[in-house]
Amino acid sequence: MAFAYTNSKGTTYYLHGREVALNNDHQRTIYFFAKDAREGALDQVPEGWQVMEGRNALPVLSKENGGNGGRKSPKSSGSPKRGDKGDTNRGSGAGGRGGGTGSSGRSRGNKS
Numbered sequence: 001m002a003f004a005y006t007n008s009k010g011t012t013y014y015l016h017g018r019e020v021a022l023n024n025d026h027q028r029t030i031y032f033f034a035k036d037a038r039e040g041a042l043d044q045v046p047e048g049w050q051v052m053e054g055r056n057a058l059p060v061l062s063k064e065n066g067g068n069g070g071r072k073s074p075k076s077s078g079s080p081k082r083g084d085k086g087d088t089n090r091g092s093g094a095g096g097r098g099g100g101t102g103s104s105g106r107s108r109g110n111k112s
Helices: none
Strands: 004-006 012-021 027-034 049-053 059-063
Touching: 027 059
Parallel strands: none
Antiparallel strands: 004 012, 012 027, 049 059
């Protein structure tokens, strides 16, 4: 019997796994959910994985304990990130809500 997960909206999804060949000739198992049980349906969640519900109520498989798939996590430091100048007030330039540069409340061509 395939592993079934019913999301918060009441839709049931079934867990599947499939072996795929990567570009470097390595094999990798991919996991996915489908609304029907197909070839490759799994009976249980793989060891070290957990089912979570995404923002749009779709189930996703993620590593337990907040794992990030074997990728290194970025080092955190107390210094600001590149491009971050701290808490500065940039005014209403491009990208701000102040109307951009040169806005004086009048439209072009309106001479009063």
